[in-house]
Amino acid sequence: MAQDDRQLTVRTRGLSRGFDGRAVLNNIDLEIAPGEFVALLGRSGSGKSTLLRALAELDHGVPGSGTLEVPQKRAVVFQDSRLLPWARVLDNVILGLDGDDAAERGRTALAEVGLAGREKAWPTELSGGEQQRVSLARSLVREPELLLADEPFGALDALTKIRMHGLLQELCAKHRPAVLLVTHDVDEAIALADRVLVLDHGSFAVELTIDLPHPRADHVVEIAEYRRTLLEALGVEVAV
Numbered sequence: 001m002a003q004d005d006r007q008l009t010v011r012t013r014g015l016s017r018g019f020d021g022r023a024v025l026n027n028i029d030l031e032i033a034p035g036e037f038v039a040l041l042g043r044s045g046s047g048k049s050t051l052l053r054a055l056a057e058l059d060h061g062v063p064g065s066g067t068l069e070v071p072q073k074r075a076v077v078f079q080d081s082r083l084l085p086w087a088r089v090l091d092n093v094i095l096g097l098d099g100d101d102a103a104e105r106g107r108t109a110l111a112e113v114g115l116a117g118r119e120k121a122w123p124t125e126l127s128g129g130e131q132q133r134v135s136l137a138r139s140l141v142r143e144p145e146l147l148l149a150d151e152p153f154g155a156l157d158a159l160t161k162i163r164m165h166g167l168l169q170e171l172c173a174k175h176r177p178a179v180l181l182v183t184h185d186v187d188e189a190i191a192l193a194d195r196v197l198v199l200d201h202g203s204f205a206v207e208l209t210i211d212l213p214h215p216r217a218d219h220v221v222e223i224a225e226y227r228r229t230l231l232e233a234l235g236v237e238v239a240v
């Protein structure tokens with residue numbers, strides 16, 4: 001089959017973005033297949049969020065060029081859950097949804113993220129991890145073909161983060177959105193992704209397929225090898 005005939009959820013060609021005359025993304029060709037989970041690593045300032053915002057079409061006014069194909073049915077999750085403080089949890093989840101069954105769908109999504117019974121809570125009554133669960137439910141209820149996540153677990157403690165990895169993995173296995181996860185965490189990328197990309201100086205320096213079944217934690221030898229490859233690509237010396 002010719003390459004361009006493949007069914008893809010994301011396709012960029014020659015995507016470039018820059019600020020103040022300085023190139024941040026340089027001719028990026030990115031393809032994400034339906035249901036594929038891609039993690040994006042890169043040093044601070046390498047352009048990860050710039051790429052994610054371009055895919056979310058949240059970068060109007062940013063100078064750039066290239067083409068971008070993304071589905072309309074997409075959702076974005078940020079490090080900060082961005083819940084509306086004056087709306088109860090269920091209302092946050094279904095805000096803007098049409099249909100008589102919106103509340104029912106919202107309840108189902110909340111149950112899926114482990115928050116059944118918390119529909120009437122205010123966001124401030126929830127822990128950081130619970131707020132991120134609500135944020136995931138708000139995305140899920142929209143049945144996105146593409147989930148864009150910008151360091152969604154970056155502010156969580158280590159244990160909560162591991163639980164959230166399990167939850168996200170479970171939700172993705174069930175709903176099969178294509179995912180682009182921006183993260184600083186090499187272990188998170190290896191735990192979750194089918195493919196890891198390392199962004200450096202505006203283009204992909206490394207592309208690594210994580211060829212392990214889920215759950216992955218027991219595959220310590222392979223994980224160590226992937227880890228070494230990715231840390232080297234990020235310029236971190238690994239002394240073992």
Ligand SMILES: Nc1ncnc2c1ncn2[C@@H]1O[C@H](COP(=O)(O)OP(=O)(O)OP(=O)(O)O)[C@@H](O)[C@H]1O
Nearest residue numbers: 019020024042043044045046047048049050051184
């Ligand atoms: N709105 C903006 N105006 C000017 N420069 C910007 C703007 N947004 C991003 N930049 C610059 O573009 C570069 C890439 O930023 P970006 O936020 O995409 O990096 P990142 O890899 O996500 O970083 P981090 O890991 O620290 O979040 C940085 O040098 C940043 O200062």
